[in-house]
Amino acid sequence: MSFDKPAVVIDNGSHFMKAGFACDNHPVSMFRTLVARPRNLVGRYGRAGHYEVYIGDEAVVHNDDMAVTPPVVNGKIVQWDNMERIWHHIFYRELKAAPEDRAVLLCLSPGAPIEEKIKCCQVFFEALNVPALCMQSTSVLALYGSGFTTGITIDLGWDSTDINPAYEGGLIHYAQMSTNYAGEQICKFYRESLASRGIDLGCDANEIIDAVMMNEMNISIDCSMPRRPVRKYAVDPRTKQKTDVTDETFMVSEMFFQPDLVMGYDTGYMPLHKAFLMASQKCDMDIRDELNNAVVLCGGLSMIPGLAERFRVELTDLVEKPVTVLTSDESYVVSWMGGATFAGIPEAQRMWVTRQQFQEYGARVVKNRMMF
Incomplete structure (x- = not known):
């Protein structure tokens, strides 16, 4: 499957949306994942007349006088109307590109249920009319963005901190861990x-x-x-x-x-280095060294100065074998960069779903190609 124009890559973050074209090495647009509506409309249904809806950074400005809500919570989409507005905003206001001309690669949370993926297909194919769609896990794409297909990603986000091992581009679900704080x-x-x-x-x-x-x-x-x-x-x-x-x-x-x-009390939170060790030890011993050779820190909190160095020091006392911790000055967008890389790989084209395929096969084609 080949596309006439570069695909649009969207990282559906809980705190920040990142969007751009697969031909670029950095997102064109980054803004807060927020939507602001008049407070008197919250909980009401039916016609309400014309009213303004603000998205992203504009929503933050109207925090005093409007109801500001995030459509993505704990990595899962909880408000589909607001989410559709954000995607519409990305195409027409941020990227200034017609959605019917662009295939879309959507970066989703590793824990996204299949129902959410099917709903995403419905919105993109039926409301936005895109020609093709592919959905991939942010954790796997963070590895692609760092030049690996096997490794462990530590995603330090707004509402979750997740440790996700992946082998040859596939998540090892039984080894995933969360620290319960973010x-x-x-x-x-x-x-x-x-x-x-x-x-x-x-x-x-x-x-x-x-x-x-x-x-x-x-x-x-x-x-x-x-x-x-x-x-x-x-x-x-x-x-x-x-x-x-x-x-x-x-x-x-x-x-x-x-x-x-x-x-000052038993929080139930797990220290970052201990959560990593537990995720690593859950994996098969034969691949553990290969996984530990590419430990990728990503997410907004990974940009805190000194975090990677302290993480290496704490791991030294726990792990007998060497662990390679990878960081970069753009670790907050490494998942998006991995999506841009993935969208251009010829071997990955079989994982895309076209609008015609979705119309013919429905949820079945989504389950066959997007079970990450």
Whole structure:
């Protein structure tokens, strides 16, 4: 199957959408996975007259006066109307490309159920009228984006942190692990810690904390070492007021590796390095060395300075054999880059579903080709 124009690659993230063309080496568009509607429409059905709907970063701006909701929660699509609006927005506002002219490669969560994949086909073929669609796991595509087909991906996202081993492009489902904490839990800890000091960041708390995590956090290789006398601040974008968050930033950094110590109780969260070890040991011993030779950190939180180095140090005490941890300056889009690579592989064309095939065979062709 060959396409006249480069395919569109969409990474359906819980926190950020990433979209672009398979011929590029970086997404054309990145925006928050959010949709804002008037509050008086929430829970109502039927005709409501004309009203504005804001998507992505524009939705964040209207957080005060409108109901802002994410259509993707824990990697699963929960609001299909909003999700369709976002996909429509990607084609006509972000990429300025007609969907009927472009095949689409959609990056989905490794845990996406088959019902979700079938529904995606219905939306893309019947509402957007795309000629062909392929869906792949973000974890497998992260390996492709790093130049491997066998390895273990550690996806540090907004609402889940998942460890997913894959062998020759196929997920090893029984070895998948989750730490049960991610960016959302970290933001909650930030807010609660500041609240205990009588500090309220207001309705922009999540955006302020996001900025702190991306710009101020730095994970120490050894938490017992004396901290450098550097202060960390959260800055309100509206008032420019600074709040000292030095202690919170240090404690959150340790949450990846010592969650119970940071929270002060038995959280049920699993330290990152121990979750990796358990996922690795679940795999067959004959392929374990090959898997450990390509451990790919991906997702937004993987960009925190010092995280990869600390992860290597913690693994040294647990794993007897060497483990190769791969990072890059663009690990937050490595799954998208893997999708762009996958879309151009001739051998992968048999995994695409055309609109005509879906019309003829329906859910059966989706189950045959997209059971990742």
